[in-house]
Amino acid sequence: MLSKRVVIGMISHETNSFSPILTDLDRFAQRSLAYGPDVITQGSGTNTGIGGYIAAAGSDVQLIPSVAAAAVPSGLVTTEAYETILGTLLETLEAARKAPEGLDGVALCLHGAMVVQHVDDGEGDILRRTRECVGPDIPIVATLDLHANMTPTMVEAADALFGYDTNPHVDGYARALEAFDALRDIWAGTLRPRMHLESVRMMPPTINMRTAEGPMVELFERARYHEEKATVRNVSIFGGFPYTDVEFAGLSVLTLTHDDRDRAERIGRSIAERAWEIRHQFLKALRTPEDAIDAAMRAERGPIILADVADNMGGGGSGDTTVLLRALLDAGAEDVGFALIVDPEAVAACVAAGPGSGVRLSLGGKIAEAHGGPIDCEGVVRALTDGRFVNKGPMGTGVTTTLGRTARVQIGSVEVIVTENRTAPNDPEVFRHCGIEPTDKHILVVKSRGHFRAAYEPFAADIIEVDCPGFASPNLEHFDYKKLRRPIFPLDAL
Ligand SMILES: [Zn+2]
Secondary structure: OOOEEEEEEEEOOOEOOOOOEEEEEEHHHHHHHHHHHHHHHOOOOOOOOOHHHHHOOOOOOOEEEEEEOOOOOOEEEOHHHHHHHHHHHHHHHHHHHOOOOOEEEEEEEEEEEEEOOOOOOHHHHHHHHHHHHHOOOOOEEEOOOOOOOOOOOHHHHHHEEOOOOOOOOOHHHHHHHHHHHHHHHHHHHHEEEEEEEEEEOOOHHHHHHHHOOOHHHHHHHHHHHHHOOOEEEEEEEEEEOOOOOOOOOOOOEEEEEEHHHHHHHHHHHHHHHHHHHOHHHHHOOOOOOOHHHHHHOOOOOOEEEEEEEHOOOHHHOOOOOOOHHHHHHHOOOOOOOEEEEEEEHHHHHHHHOOOOOOOEEEEOOOOOOOOOOEEEEEEEEEEOOOOEEEOOOOOOOOEEOOOOOEEEEEEOEEEEEEEEOOOOOOOOOOHHOOOOOOOHHOOEOOOOOOOOOOOOOOOOOOEEEEOOOOOOOOOHHHHOOOOOOOOEEOOOOO
């Protein structure tokens, strides 16, 4: 007998305010845009937040699926896309609330760094309008990305929020279980949620926010230590996402207690103080392309991974910058697998030429001239695919990635994967699906900041982060912030 009814949904986007690529419904459809029962079909059995909610519901809770929308990080979300997606969630809530069986809870998967054409604080707006729809008494829980830019509006509107504890993010499922537990405890009266948000005047680049090494290790250790205390339910550390030009971008600490606001405040302040003390540890020196390629070519053993961190599509990179590819070609680097260049026109040219044929391309560099410009080159089409593969690495395991039509083009000794869609190559299947065995290559290029590490680190001989131009460059002084609160570290001398 089902006794409780919970609406679930996912609205997730990490918005790069500096990217000119608007995020419309088509861009959501490329990654995930499911409605109603399809949310369950798509999410069941996956290592994702929705997968976690489905598993947590068990037989005593009826899940009412609303929408599961996620797009690869890119520029502002269009008003139309946002209102369509949020509108579906709100309609589902309204219908559930008015049904005779009623509504008992809301469980969402959000990101925390979404910016819409007409709304700076996307998640604050989603949670506020969800609250307005369901009223004050129905609990709202949500999971958030570690790169969330937390705002007071989000915390006021929700009952309990849970940030990812891992980066690369492999715990969306686990956090959803935790959020659902909170929902059950709120129903049982054993959790009276009191949250405190402590924002720190720092907005570090995302380059050194991994949870396996660097300054985040210590901050998360402190969070775990405080979570042992009787009234403390959860401590989330948010590194923030620095490529959104909004007032509250940056690092914050969110503490969730059972009816203990004082302790929530004390814990937030103490971790925030420590984050401030170690703020310089978040900065990292990168190597120039020439330096990095030279080191990779000299290495005795491969694969050496060159991470083009500034064109990380997971951070809003255009995926078509060419500085690193040009440097590899100029240096005559051999035995290179390059993932990837987004260029639908080049893909069309490869498809027209056919496998095994030579092709003349003006490759990449079309979104922003300042990021390298197109490379005029001749290559050989080695393979054509539909760009679909199932992730086998630890992140998003079981999720199908869709690169759109994809060509593997050999240019000199570099095998370049050219795609129609923007997706960070975080799973090595991106290479295998088009016939490149990544473990056999001497050099691999991945346009990714850090999420690739979960799957590539086990077989990489070395990883070198390269300093190239791009919309996700860790050199934040390249960007012209207008709305961000100032002063803030590291942009200002603090
Ligand atoms: Zn993230």
